[in-house]
Amino acid sequence: MIHKLNRFHGGLHLPDHKAVSMQAQVTPQPLPKQLVIPLQQHIGAIDEPSVNPGERVLKGQLIARSDAHVSAPIHAPSSGTIVAIEARPVAHPSGMPAACIVIETDGKDEWTTLTPCADYTQLSPETLRQRVHEAGIVGLGGAGFPSFIKLTPGIGKVVETLILNGAECEPYITCDAMLMQARPDTVLQGAQIMLQAVQARHCLIGVEDNKPTAIAALQHALQALNDDRIRIVPIPTIYPTGGERQLIKVLTGKETPTHKLPIDVGVVCHNVATAAAVADAIIEGKPLISRYVTVTGAGIGQAHNLEVLIGTPMQTLLEECAARNVPDMQTIMGGPMMGFVVEDLQAPVIKTTNCLLHQTKPQSQAALPCIRCGECMRVCPAQLLPQQLYWHARAKDLDKTQDYKLFDCIECGCCAYVCPSHIPLVHYYRFAKTEIWAREREKLKSDHARERHEFHLQRLERKKQEDEERKRKKRELLQRAESPDDNKQDAIAAALERVKAKKAAQQVAPQNTENLTTAQQAKIDAIESRRKTLSNDSGQDEGQ
Amino acid sequence: MTSTLPNSSPYTSAPASVSRVMLKVIYAMIPGSIAHVYFFGWGLLINMTIALMTALLAESVVMQLRKRPTLPALFDGSATVTALLLALAIPPLAPWWLPMLGSAFAILVAKHLYGGLGFNPFNPAMVGYAMLLIAFPQNMTAWIPPHELGNTLSFMQTLDYSMVGTLPANQTLDAITMASPLDTLKTQLMLDTTVSQILLTKPVFSGMAGIGWEWVNLMFLLGGIWLLLRRVITWHIPVAVLAGLGAMSALAWLIDSNHFATPVFHWLSGASMLGAFFIATDPVTACTTPRGQLVYGALMGVLIYIIRVWGGYPDGVAFAVLLLNMAVPTIDYYTQPRVFGHGGK
Numbered sequence: 001m002i003h004k005l006n007r008f009h010g011g012l013h014l015p016d017h018k019a020v021s022m023q024a025q026v027t028p029q030p031l032p033k034q035l036v037i038p039l040q041q042h043i044g045a046i047d048e049p050s051v052n053p054g055e056r057v058l059k060g061q062l063i064a065r066s067d068a069h070v071s072a073p074i075h076a077p078s079s080g081t082i083v084a085i086e087a088r089p090v091a092h093p094s095g096m097p098a099a100c101i102v103i104e105t106d107g108k109d110e111w112t113t114l115t116p117c118a119d120y121t122q123l124s125p126e127t128l129r130q131r132v133h134e135a136g137i138v139g140l141g142g143a144g145f146p147s148f149i150k151l152t153p154g155i156g157k158v159v160e161t162l163i164l165n166g167a168e169c170e171p172y173i174t175c176d177a178m179l180m181q182a183r184p185d186t187v188l189q190g191a192q193i194m195l196q197a198v199q200a201r202h203c204l205i206g207v208e209d210n211k212p213t214a215i216a217a218l219q220h221a222l223q224a225l226n227d228d229r230i231r232i233v234p235i236p237t238i239y240p241t242g243g244e245r246q247l248i249k250v251l252t253g254k255e256t257p258t259h260k261l262p263i264d265v266g267v268v269c270h271n272v273a274t275a276a277a278v279a280d281a282i283i284e285g286k287p288l289i290s291r292y293v294t295v296t297g298a299g300i301g302q303a304h305n306l307e308v309l310i311g312t313p314m315q316t317l318l319e320e321c322a323a324r325n326v327p328d329m330q331t332i333m334g335g336p337m338m339g340f341v342v343e344d345l346q347a348p349v350i351k352t353t354n355c356l357l358h359q360t361k362p363q364s365q366a367a368l369p370c371i372r373c374g375e376c377m378r379v380c381p382a383q384l385l386p387q388q389l390y391w392h393a394r395a396k397d398l399d400k401t402q403d404y405k406l407f408d409c410i411e412c413g414c415c416a417y418v419c420p421s422h423i424p425l426v427h428y429y430r431f432a433k434t435e436i437w438a439r440e441r442e443k444l445k446s447d448h449a450r451e452r453h454e455f456h457l458q459r460l461e462r463k464k465q466e467d468e469e470r471k472r473k474k475r476e477l478l479q480r481a482e483s484p485d486d487n488k489q490d491a492i493a494a495a496l497e498r499v500k501a502k503k504a505a506q507q508v509a510p511q512n513t514e515n516l517t518t519a520q521q522a523k524i525d526a527i528e529s530r531r532k533t534l535s536n537d538s539g540q541d542e543g544q
Numbered sequence: 545m546t547s548t549l550p551n552s553s554p555y556t557s558a559p560a561s562v563s564r565v566m567l568k569v570i571y572a573m574i575p576g577s578i579a580h581v582y583f584f585g586w587g588l589l590i591n592m593t594i595a596l597m598t599a600l601l602a603e604s605v606v607m608q609l610r611k612r613p614t615l616p617a618l619f620d621g622s623a624t625v626t627a628l629l630l631a632l633a634i635p636p637l638a639p640w641w642l643p644m645l646g647s648a649f650a651i652l653v654a655k656h657l658y659g660g661l662g663f664n665p666f667n668p669a670m671v672g673y674a675m676l677l678i679a680f681p682q683n684m685t686a687w688i689p690p691h692e693l694g695n696t697l698s699f700m701q702t703l704d705y706s707m708v709g710t711l712p713a714n715q716t717l718d719a720i721t722m723a724s725p726l727d728t729l730k731t732q733l734m735l736d737t738t739v740s741q742i743l744l745t746k747p748v749f750s751g752m753a754g755i756g757w758e759w760v761n762l763m764f765l766l767g768g769i770w771l772l773l774r775r776v777i778t779w780h781i782p783v784a785v786l787a788g789l790g791a792m793s794a795l796a797w798l799i800d801s802n803h804f805a806t807p808v809f810h811w812l813s814g815a816s817m818l819g820a821f822f823i824a825t826d827p828v829t830a831c832t833t834p835r836g837q838l839v840y841g842a843l844m845g846v847l848i849y850i851i852r853v854w855g856g857y858p859d860g861v862a863f864a865v866l867l868l869n870m871a872v873p874t875i876d877y878y879t880q881p882r883v884f885g886h887g888g889k
Contacts (some may be wrong), residue, residue: 009884014556093552171556245885258885336556362555366613368562368620369662373827374778375560382884387832388876405883413554420560421662427552 003204003233006253008246010379011238012414014171014337016210021174021296024304026182029320035077035103035311036348037063038090042138043145044070049101055082058112060287063101072146072351073136076112077289077309080105089344091314091333091353100348103311114285120193125151128197128282135281136288136351141165141176141242141271142334144352147278150270151197153263159200160266163251164191164275166207166214167235167242170335173355175292176272178305180207180214183276184221190275191230193282198268202229204251205272208241209234239337240412244269246381258408273354293349295321297359299329308349314356315345323358332357337413368421376415376425382408386415390425393432398439401432409433562661566621568776569822572767573628576818579763580632583690583756586699587636590706592628594640595647599627602651606660622661626650629669632818633862634676637688637697637721640706642680646672666869667829670862677857685858686721689748690756725754726814727858729805738802743809753812761817768821777825780837785820786811788845796853810849819848819861829869836872836879844868 040046045068051057057076065073080103088100117123123131133148153159164187168176180187191203207215218232235241235250245256247269254265262269270278273291280286289310296303301322308317314331323329332339333353342356376386385404392400409429416425480490516524580588603623607614617623627647634643650672658664677684688697697705697712697720704710711717723731725748732742743749752758771777789810796804810816815823824830824844831840844864851860 249884256885257887258883330551330555332553332555334553337554339553339555341551341555357555359555361551362557366616368616369660371562371565371622371662371827372830372832373565374832377832377881378778383881384883385833385880404880405886408883408885411553417554417556418558418560420562420565422557422561424552426554430552 003231003251004253005233005235006250008241008249008381009383010381010414011240011246012379012417013237014239014417016237017172017296018174018177018210021172021294021303021305022177022213024302026178026292026305026307028307029309029312029317031078031105031107031109031309032312032316033105034083034313035080035105035309036088036313036346037074037077037101037103037311038088038348038350039064039074039099039101041074041144041310041350041352042072043143044068044072046099047071047074049085051082051101053082053084056080057082057103058110060114060289061112062287063103070146070149072138073134073287074101074310075136075287075289076103077311078103078105079108079110089347091340091342091347091350093340095343116285117282120282121196123196123282125197125199128193131282132197132278135277135286137274137277137281138288138351139271140273140277140291140351140354142338142352142354144350147270147274150268151194153198153268157263158266159198159263159268160202161252161268162191162194162198162200162203163247163262163267163269164194164203164205164272165242165244165247165269166205166211166218166272167247168211169208169237169239169242170337170339170355171239172296172357173294173335174296175294175305175354177211177214178294179273179276179292180211181217184214184217185225186276186279187218187272188221188225188227188230189283190272190277190279192225192227193278194268194270194275195229200268202231205230205232206235206241206247206251207232208237210237239414240381240410243381243410243412245410258405288351291349291351291353293317293353294355295323295358296355297332297357299324299326299358299360308353310351311348313346313348314342314353317349317356318345318358328361329358330361332359337417338411365422367423370419370421370423373420375418375420379414379418381412381414382410384409386425389432390423390428393428396432396435398432398436401429402436406432406436562620562622565776566625568771568774569625570621570628572771572776573632573764573822575767576760576764577628577632579756579760580636583692583759584636584688585691585697586702587638587688587697587706588631590640590703591634591636591638591643592631594706595627595631595634595643596624598644598647599623599651602648603656606652606656610656610660612660617661620661623651623655626655626668626672629818629823630672633669633673633815635684635687635721637686637702637705637717638683639709642676642683646676649675662828664828665872667823667826667865670823670865673862674866677862685723685727686717687724687727688721690754692755722748724814724858725749725757726852730853730858733803739805740802743805753809757814758812761812764817764821768817771821771825777821778834778837780834781825781830781841782820784838784841785824785845785848786816788842789816789820789849790845792846792849796849804853810852814852814859815861816848819844819865823861823865824868829865829872831872831875831879833876833879833881835881836875839875839879840868840872843871 045066047064047066049064051063057063059076059079061076062073063076083104084102087097090098129148129151132151137147138144139147166176166180195203215232215234222230240246241250248254248256248262248267256262256265277288290307292305293308294305295317306317331342333342334355336357370387370390372387380386389401389404389406411426413426419425600618600623603617604614607617630646630650631643650668654666654668654671655664701712728746728748729742748754768782772779790807793807793810797806831837847864847867848860851857851863
C-alpha cells in the first residue's frame with residue numbers, strides 16, 4: 001500500500017553526515033559521580049524542588065514538580081544524596097546559569113518502587129495522560145513541550161491521525177534513528193498507547209528515506225505486532241521535513257493554519273523518542289530519566305550514540321567519545337542548522353539534548369550586501385520572503401517585519417545556508433522577534449505604569465479636594481468663633497426654624513396614630529414627653 | 545552591516561557566493577559576445593576593456609572614499625558584469641570616452657550614490673546607457689554593419705579610431721556606419737513601404753531579422769538557457785519578457801502585417817535576448833517574488849515593443865528596464881506569496 005505524500009515549499013538537500021555515528025551500537029554511559037539536574041528542562045513553568053540538600057533519593061524518585069498546568073515533573077536519574085540546590089551552568093542559548101538539583105550518586109543505582117502496568121488497554125485516556133505527566137515526559141525532539149498536554153485533544157476535538165515524527169531531518173543527529181533500530185517494539189507500543197490516549201483512528205510514522213535500517217526494523221516489528229492502525233511511511237529526505245507543520249503537510253496534505261494547532265486539523269504529532277518514553281512510563285512505570293544522545297562531529301574520535309542519564313555533564317560524554325580538544329572547537333547542542341553553542345561543557349544533558357556536535361568553529365566570512373537573488377525565498381519552507389524580512393529587520397522596521405509574517409519563521413536556517421552573501425539571516429529574524437517581544441513587554445509595562453500614574457494623579461486630586469474641604473470647614477468654624485453675634489443669630493434662626501417645623505408637624509395628623517390600643521398610646525406619650533424634655537434641654541443648650 | 549557572523553545557527557552553509565553567481569553570468573555572456581565580435585568587429589573588446597577598467601577603478605575609489613573594504617567589492621564581480629553589459633550596448637565603433645563615461649556614470653551615480661551593491665534601485669548598466677544615449681545620440685546610434693556588408697576594419701584600425709578618432713585614409717565614419725536594423729525598419733516604414741519589402745530590399749536584413757543580429761541574439765539565448773540550467777536565474781523574468789514582447793508583436797502583426805514585423809523579428813533584433821536573460825534578471829533591481837517577476841517581465845516586454853515601434857529610440861530595452869525598475873517595490877508588495885499556514889486549504 002503506497003501512502004500518497006505531499007510536498008512543502010522549499011527545503012534543502014543537505015549532506016547528512018549520519019553514517020559516522022551509526023556504525024556503533026548504542027552504549028550506556030557509565031554512571032557519573034555527580035548529576036546536575038536543571039529545574040527547567042521543558043517549556044512552561046519552572047519546577048519547585050520537593051527534596052532538600054542532605055536528603056537521600058532513589059532512582060526514579062520525584063525531586064521537583066510544579067502546580068502549573070504547563071510543566072513536567074523531574075525525577076532522580078540515579079540513587080544518591082542531594083548535595084546542593086543552586087545555580088549551575090546549563091545549556092541554554094543565553095549562556096546564563098540556572099537553578100539545578102545536584103545529586104552525588106552512590107553507585108547503587110537503586111530504584112524507587114515503580115508501578116508497572118501489564119495491560120494498559122484497561123487504562124482510561126485520562127489515566128494514561130496522568131501517568132505520562134507524572135513520568136515527566138516532554139517532547140524529546142528538541143522542543144520539550146510537556147507531552148501529556150499534546151495527548152489531551154480537548155473538548156469537541158477529534159483526532160484523526162496520530163503522527164510519530166521519525167524524520168530526524170537535521171544533519172549529524174542519529175539518536176532517533178538508533179532508537180528506531182534498537183527498540184522498534186517500544187516505539188510501536190508507544191504509538192499504541194498514544195492512539196488510545198487521544199482516541200485517534202490511525203497512526204503514521206514518518207521516517208526519512210535515508211534511514212532504511214530504521215524503516216526496516218520498524219516494519220519488521222509492526223508485522224509481528226499486526227496492528228493495522230499503524231503505518232510506517234518513508235518520506236523524502238528534505239530538510240526541514242521534521243518540522244511539525246512540514247511533516248503534517250507531507251504526510252496528510254493538511255496545512256495547519258498559523259494561529260491554530262495541529263489538533264485543529266485533526267492531527268497530533270509526537271516524536272518517536274517521546275513515544276518510546278511513553279511506553280516505558282506506562283508499561284514499566286519508569287519516569288523519564290535517560291535518553292539517547294548522539295555525540296558526533298569532525299572533532300570526535302569515536303562518534304556514536306550513548307544512553308545518557310539526565311544530568312550527566314556534557315564534558316564526560318565528549319571524553320567518552322574521544323573528543324579532540326584543540327582550540328577553535330565548539331560544541332553545539334542539537335544539529336548544525338538549529339542548534340546552539342554550549343559555552344560551558346559542565347552543563348548537563350537535559351531531556352531535550354538530542355545531539356552534541358563537536359567541530360571547529362566555522363570560518364567567519366564577511367557578510368556582503370543582499371543582492372536580492374531570491375535563493376532564500378526559494379528554499380523557505382514557510383514560503384516567506386526572507387530577503388524582505390532581512391531588509392526590514394535590518395532597518396528595525398518591526399511593523400513591516402510583521403507584515404511580512406516574521407512570526408511564521410521557524411528559524412530552520414535554510415535561508416542563511418544558501419545565502420551567497422553569507423548574511424546571518426536567522427540572526428536578524430531572532431533579533432527582530434526579540435525586539436518585538438521586548439517592545440510588547442515594554443508596552444504592557446508602560447500601560448501599567450500609565451494606569452498607575454493616572455490613579456496616582458486622581459488620588460492626589462481627591463486628597464487636595466478633601467484637604468480644601470477640610471480647610472474650608474475649619475475656616476468657617478473659625479469665622480463663627482470669631483464673630484459670636486452671627487453665631488447667636490444663627491442659633492436663634494435655627495430654633496425658630498425648629499419651632500415652625502414642629503407646628504407644621506402637629507398640624508398634619510400622623511396617619512398611623514388612629515385607633516391605637518391604650519398600651520401603644522401610653523408608649524407614644526412616654527416618647528413624646530421624653531422628646532419634649534430633650535428638645536427643651538437642647539433648646540437651652542443652644543440658647544447659651 | 546556586521547562584518548563578522550554572530551555565533552548562532554546555522555553553523556553550516558552552502559559553498560555559494562556572490563562572486564560565483566557573477567562569474568557564471570560572465571561565462572554565459574561569452575557565446576553572444578563572440579558572435580558580436582564575429583559580425584561587428586573588434587570594437588566590442590576594446591569597449592569592454594575600457595568599460596571594465598573604468599568600472600573597477602571607480603568601484604575602488606568609491607570604496608576607499610566610503611572607507612569600506614575594497615578588495616571584496618572588486619572581486620564580487622558585480623562591477624564587472626555592469627561594465628560588460630554596458631559595453632555590449634554601446635556601438636562597437638566608438639570613441640574611448642564613450643564607454644569610459646558610461647561606465648563611470650553607471651558605477652558612481654547609478655550604483656554608489658544609492659548605496660552600492662544591493663541598494664541601487666536602477667540597473668546601473670542601463671542608467672549608463674541611457675545617459676550616453678541622451679547625451680551623445682549621434683555616437684550611440686552609429687552602428688557599424690556586419691562584416692558581410694563591408695565592415696573590414698582590423699583590430700588596430702578600430703583601436704586607432706577609439707583612441708584618436710582617425711579612420712583609414714579612404715574611409716569616413718558616415719560611410720562605414722549605418723542605422724541598426726531596428727532603426728532602419730522604423731525609418732523605412734515612414735516611407736510608406738511594407739515590412740516584407742523592407743526586409744527583402746534593404747541590405748542590413750537577412751530576410752528574417754538583421755544580418756548578424758539574429759546570431760548574436762541566438763547566442764545570448766544559448767547563454768541564458770545555460771544560466772537557467774545552472775539555476776543562476778529562474779525562468780520567470782526571461783520567459784515573461786519574451787512572452788510580453790511576442791504577444792504585442794504577434795497582435796500587431798496579425799492586425800497589419802504590412803506595417804508590423806513578426807514576433808520572431810522582434811525576438812531576434814536589438815537587445816531582446818540580452819535584455820531578457822541578462823539585463824532584466826539583474827537580481828538587485830528586478831522583482832523578487834515569482835508572480836512579481838512574471839508581471840515585471842511581461843510589462844517589460846510590452847514596453848520594449850511600444851518604445852521600439854512608436855518611440856523615438858532605436859531600441860526599447862534600456863528604457864523599459866528603467867521604467868519597470870521604478871515599479872518593482874509596488875509589484876513586489878502586491879505579489880507576495882501566500883505564507884505557509886495563511887489561508888491554505
